[in-house]
Amino acid sequence: xxxxxxxxxxxxxxxxxxxxxxxxxxxxxxxxxxxxxxxxxxxxxxxxxxxxxxxxxxxxxxxxxxxxxxxxxxxxxxxxxxxxxxxxxxxxxxxxxxxxxxxxxxxxxxxxxxxxxxxxxxxxxxxxxxxxxxxxxxxxxxxxxxxxxxxxxxxxxxxxxxxxxxxxxxxxxxxxxxxxxxxxxxxxxxxxxxxxxxxxxxxxxxxxxxxxxxxxxxxxxxxxxxxxxxxxxxxxxxxxxxxxxxxxxxxxxxxxxxxxxxxxxxxxxxxxxxxxxxxxxxxxxxxxxxxxxxxxxxxxxxxxxxxxxxxxxxxxxxxxxxxxxxxxxxxxxxxxxxxxxxxxxxxxxxxxxxxxxxxxxxxxxxxxxxxxxxxxxxxxxxxxxxxxxxxxxxxxxxxxxxxxxxxxxxxxxxxxxxxxxxxxxxxxxxxxxxxxxxxxxxxxxxxxxxxxxxxxxxxxxxxxxxxxxxxxxxxxxxxxxxxxxxxxxxxxxxxxxxxxxxxxxx
Amino acid sequence: xxxxxxxxxxxxxxxxxxxxxxxxxxxxxxxxxxxxxxxxxxxxxxxxxxxxxxxxxxxxxxxxxxxxxxxxxxxxxxxxxxxxxxxxxxxxxxxxxxxxxxxxxxxxxxxxxxxxxxxxxxxxxxxxxxxxxxxxxxxxxxxxxxxxxxxxxxxxxxxxxxxxxxxxxxxxxxxxxxxxxxxxxxxxxxxxxxxxxxxxxxxxxxxxxxxxxxxxxxxxxxxxxxxxxxxxxxxxxxxxxxxxxxxxxx
Numbered sequence: 218x219x220x221x222x223x224x225x226x227x228x229x230x231x232x233x234x235x236x237x238x239x240x241x242x243x244x245x246x247x248x249x250x251x252x253x254x255x256x257x258x259x260x261x262x263x264x265x266x267x268x269x270x271x272x273x274x275x276x277x278x279x280x281x282x283x284x285x286x287x288x289x290x291x292x293x294x295x296x297x298x299x300x301x302x303x304x305x306x307x308x309x310x311x312x313x314x315x316x317x318x319x320x321x322x323x324x325x326x327x328x329x330x331x332x333x334x335x336x337x338x339x340x341x342x343x344x345x346x347x348x349x350x351x352x353x354x355x356x357x358x359x360x361x362x363x364x365x366x367x368x369x370x371x372x373x374x375x376x377x378x379x380x381x382x383x384x385x386x387x388x389x390x391x392x393x394x395x396x397x398x399x400x401x402x403x404x405x406x407x408x409x410x411x412x413x414x415x416x417x418x419x420x421x422x423x424x425x426x427x428x429x430x431x432x433x434x435x436x437x438x439x440x441x442x443x444x445x446x447x448x449x450x451x452x453x454x455x456x457x458x459x460x461x462x463x464x465x466x467x468x469x470x471x472x473x474x475x476x477x478x479x480x481x482x483x484x485x486x487x488x489x490x491x492x493x494x495x496x497x498x499x500x501x502x503x504x505x506x507x508x509x510x511x512x513x514x515x516x517x518x519x520x521x522x523x524x525x526x527x528x529x530x531x532x533x534x535x536x537x538x539x540x541x542x543x544x545x546x547x548x549x550x551x552x553x554x555x556x557x558x559x560x561x562x563x564x565x566x567x568x569x570x571x572x573x574x575x576x577x578x579x580x581x582x583x584x585x586x587x588x589x590x591x592x593x594x595x596x597x598x599x600x601x602x603x604x605x606x607x608x609x610x611x612x613x614x615x616x617x618x619x620x621x622x623x624x625x626x627x628x629x630x631x632x633x634x635x636x637x638x639x640x641x642x643x644x645x646x647x648x649x650x651x652x653x654x655x656x657x658x659x660x661x662x663x664x665x666x667x668x669x670x671x672x673x674x675x676x677x678x679x680x681x682x683x684x685x686x687x688x689x690x691x692x693x694x695x696x697x698x699x700x701x702x703x704x705x706x707x708x709x710x711x712x713x714x715x716x717x718x719x720x721x722x723x
Numbered sequence: 724x725x726x727x728x729x730x731x732x733x734x735x736x737x738x739x740x741x742x743x744x745x746x747x748x749x750x751x752x753x754x755x756x757x758x759x760x761x762x763x764x765x766x767x768x769x770x771x772x773x774x775x776x777x778x779x780x781x782x783x784x785x786x787x788x789x790x791x792x793x794x795x796x797x798x799x800x801x802x803x804x805x806x807x808x809x810x811x812x813x814x815x816x817x818x819x820x821x822x823x824x825x826x827x828x829x830x831x832x833x834x835x836x837x838x839x840x841x842x843x844x845x846x847x848x849x850x851x852x853x854x855x856x857x858x859x860x861x862x863x864x865x866x867x868x869x870x871x872x873x874x875x876x877x878x879x880x881x882x883x884x885x886x887x888x889x890x891x892x893x894x895x896x897x898x899x900x901x902x903x904x905x906x907x908x909x910x911x912x913x914x915x916x917x918x919x920x921x922x923x924x925x926x927x928x929x930x931x932x933x934x935x936x937x938x939x940x941x942x943x944x945x946x947x948x949x950x951x952x953x954x955x956x957x958x959x960x961x962x963x964x965x966x967x968x969x970x971x972x973x
Contacts, residue, residue, distance in 0.1 A: 236862045280827060281851040282858060284819045291820060291865050295731070307863040309855075330855075403822075 239310040239331055242270060258336065268305060269334040282330075289399045290332070292376050300367025302387060302397040305333040337397070338390045339556060342383030345450070347556070354511070357450045358547035360386075362536065363394035364443060369532035371396065372436040378402050379417040381442035383449070392550030405435060418442060420465050421457050425476065426526050428466050430488035437526035440535070444521030451510055451518070466493050473524055474501030481525035513540035728868040728907065736864075738797065743901045747800035755801065759966035763801060765899050766963050767792060767810040774814055777833040780823045782895065787867045788817035789898045795860045797904065802971050804856065807843050812853040820865040827851060842972065869903070870894045870912040877909075877916055881930045886919040893918055893948070900951055906944055910936065914944035 242259040248269070257270040273286050293304035310329045341360065344350065352360075364386060371378055378385075379401040387397045401417050412432040418424070424441030426434055448456045456472065459465030470476075475495045476484045484490055503522060507515055517538045520530035530538075541547055728734055746760045755763075768789045775785045791813040795804060811830050818825040827847045834843055858865075871894055878884055893915040897903065902911050913936060920927040931938060 236859050280819075280824070281815070281854045282819070284824060287816075287819050287865060290863050294864065295866060297730075309859055330858075 237306065237308050239270070239308045239329070241308065242268065242333070244270065267336045269336050270308075270331045271334060273330045273332065275330065285400055286330075288403055292399050292402050292404065293332075296371065296374060296376065296399075298367060298370040299393065300363045300395050301370060302337070302395045302399075303335045305335060307332055334397075336389075337387035337395065339388045340384050340397075341386040341388060341394070341446070344388060344556065345383065352450060353548075355545045355548035356553055358541060358545070359392065359550055359553065360388070360394050360450070361443075361447055362541055362547045363550070364396070364446070365532045365536050367394070367396045368436075368439055368443065369536060371402075372439070372532055375404050375406065376402055377405050377413075377436060378439050380419060381439050381446065382419045382422045383446060386446075390555040392548075392553035394550075407435075420459055420462070421445065421455050423465065424526065425466065425469050425473075425524050426487065428462055428469070429476075429484070429490050429493060432488075434526060436531065437529045440521055440529050440532060441526075443532070443535070444518060447514075447518055447521060448507070451514060452507070463493065467495070469524075470495055470499050472501075472503050472506060473522055475499040476524045481528075484525070511540075513538065513543055516540070728909075731866060731868060733864070733866070733868055734907065737907065738904050740901075740905055743793075743797060743904050745797075747796075747802070749800040749802040753802055753969050753971065755966070755969050759969060760796075760801075761901075762958065762963055762966040763806055763970070764793060764796060764901070765958070766967065767806045768899050770807075770810045771814050773837060774811055774830065774833055777837065778814075778818075778825045778829055780814075780818055780825060781821075783869060783871065784814070784817050784821045784823050786869045786871070786895075786898055786903075787821055788814040790867045790869075790903050791817055791857060791861060791865075793901055793904055795857055799860050804853075804860075805970065807970075808845050808849055808853050809857065811845070812850050812857050815850055816854055816857055816865075842970075867903075868908045870897065870908040870915065873909045873912050874916075877912060881916065881920075881927060883916065883920065883925060883927070886916070886923050886925065889923065890915045890919040896952075897948065899955070900948070902944060902947070906940070910940055911944060913941045914948060917941055917945045918948060 241263065242261055244257045244259045245267075246258050247255050248258045255272050257272075259268055259270045260266065261268060273283065275282070290304070290307065293302070297303070308331050310331070345352070364381075368378065368381070376399075378396060378399065380398060381396070385396065385398040387395050389395075403413070405411065405413070410433065413434060415427045415430055415432055415434075418427060418438060422442035422445045424438050427438060445456060457465060457468045459468050474480065475498050476490075477498065478485055480501075503519055504515060507518065510518065517530070517535060517540045520538075521535065523529040744757055744760075746755055746757055750760065771788045771792065772785050775788070788810075792806070792810055795809055795813070796806075811834055815825060815827060815830055827850050830850065831845065831847050834845065838844075871891070874890060874894065875887070878887055878890065883890075890912075894912065897911055897915065913931075913934070917927070917931070919925075931941070
């Protein structure tokens with residue numbers, strides 16, 4: 218506990234017990250909107266410090282404070298690293314009863330809960346998507362090294378991030394990169410014995426073992442995502458833009474070859490292997506397709522995008538790769554160019570609105586075609602499939618238009634439900650380029666990170682040794698309800714919000 | 724899991740006994756003495772354990788729940804935070820934090836089954852509302868390091884595997900007291916091993932000497948536990964009921 222100097226009153230210290238209220242902050246601007254709530258840029262009144270306030274949405278919760286939020290808080294409160302986003306504190310806003318009528322609210326809880334994060338200027342996806350943006354080699358090395366350093370720290374501390382992707386890698390104007398959004402993260406034990414849900418990680422960054430249905434996995438899942446990001450940085454666009462699970466696996470197999478007992482011992486025992494086995498074996502073409510990459514980069518990428526998770530390179534070993542130790546060396550984050558004054562939200566919003574306006578016009582024309590022509594690729598699988606299914610998932614038909622592209626800033630990405638037709642364009646980049654349907658949906662602060670608890674994993678029993686005391690049979694098995702709820706579908710499916718999947722026990 | 728005890732909030736916020744043994748002003752006004760305060764917390768710890776047995780969660784959830792409950796009452800009054808609601812709420816929250824989730828309605832079902840007394844009767848909504856207040860009181864610090872963690876390692880190192888059961892039971896008993904708020908968990912483990920080895924006539928002096936821990940603290944914890952066990956015999960239902968009756972009715 219904080220202790221004041223002798224004979225001095227301890228007046229300035231924040232109370233160590235009990236949380237502060239959101240009144241300590243002045244909300245400057247809403248900078249994000251997700252299915253579960255809003256994100257604000259705010260200023261701490263006492264210090265003037267700029268922070269991001271992420272509201273935890275509560276009103277759809279049948280089981281109180283969301284377990285996903287509990288996981289995120291538990292994990293973030295323990296991780297302290299320069300490459301991991303800093304959860305500064307959690308603040309509450311008093312219930313309205315108390316506010317307006319001036320009387321205590323008894324046992325009623327009407328307030329909001331906000332996670333207070335350090336403020337970051339960009340995210341990697343947003344930065345990469347800026348028109349004309351080209352990362353230099355030392356810059357890519359610098360970001361990659363920070364990503365791996367942060368991830369190594371998580372893995373050493375037995376935390377799996379489980380949602381590594383560009384929009385969850387926040388970057389400030391000092392060139393620092395930090396892992397954010399631990400809403401899917403959870404702790405693991407080294408023996409990999411617990412059953413975890415395989416419905417994690419945004420589809421394009423999801424490793425083959427999860428797509429094949431394994432429920433026992435470890436840090437290697439994050440390393441696959443890192444490989445995807447690495448390739449994307451070098452290649453200029455996502456390398457596995459699958460629209461559903463089968464297509465995702467196909468894209469992976471086409472580049473990395475198809476798995477068999479030789480290159481991946483044990484793969485045939487993974488639940489859905491037989492459903493997804495390609496009809497004819499495919500050769501690994503990674504080195505051929507990316508032969509124009511720098512030799513050391515290719516070597517490292519090859520090790521990251523290894524099908525067999527047990528042979529995939531670890532974050533620690535990746536940091537030792539030649540790539541990071543040959544010229545050009547990773548640059549100092551501080552030497553990186555700054556991209557925009559941090560607080561130009563108005564400008565960004567205007568630009569965004571303008572773009573939306575333009576695209577809305579186009580969308581009117583494309584509307585019908587797109588309604589049926591595009592299938593959102595991410596996180597759809599859970600919806601409507603509350604139980605873990607033994608087979609592969611057919612594509613889910615979501616006729617909702619997706620938003621892609623958007624402004625370069627994660628905060629400013631359109632997160633909310635469409636206000637009406639034409640407000641958000643259906644096809645992000647009609648002007649060409651690749652579509653990036655995951656983008657714009659889940660900025661690390663703002664995405665729908667707290668869908669209902671159906672996302673919960675299957676817990677194995679983790680009893681403690683020894684006897685005595687009441688011991689249960691371990692945790693109950695959670696049905697694999699809609700691991701992402703409607704978060705992945707973003708704006709399109711917000712109509713479903715009120716009938717989200719509370720598959721606690723069905 | 725992540726990090727470790729020494730950089731945890733639990734370590735930074737270990738309390739002095741003088742800070743724990745404070746009856747809130749509002750409770751004093753209701754005539755609740757320090758003895759009553761301790762009795763109620765003991766009674767509520769048993770309540771949590773009993774409920775947990777019915778909803779079938781592992782001991783670690785019980786331990787975490789009781790720790791939450793005891794932490795709440797370091798700063799909050801029993802008058803405003805009815806222990807009969809706080810106790811099940813802490814179990815509910817701990818079940819989530821320890822990844823063994825129990826549904827609120829299941830808790831409510833067993834509360835009704837175990838206690839017919841009106842004063843224990845709370846609904847799902849009450850638990851969910853109290854959960855928020857408990858989270859706030861805990862300042863969202865939810866990770867608790869428990870003495871169980873280091874037990875098997877210590878016992879193996881000391882060659883005392885045959886007293887595992889006894890020591891485990893002793894650790895369970897420490898949650899009837901506030902030790903977990905006051906001492907680092909591994910010292911509580913050592914105190915329990917110390918008691919177990921004395922009870923079972925095991926020679927452990929050399930082993931303890933080799934540990935670089937302050938044996939005075941370990942022995943003090945052990946003494947405190949033995950004192951508690953002694954006084955525990957004199958705790959009767961009447962005394963508990965008298966203390967509980969001082970709590971606010973609803």
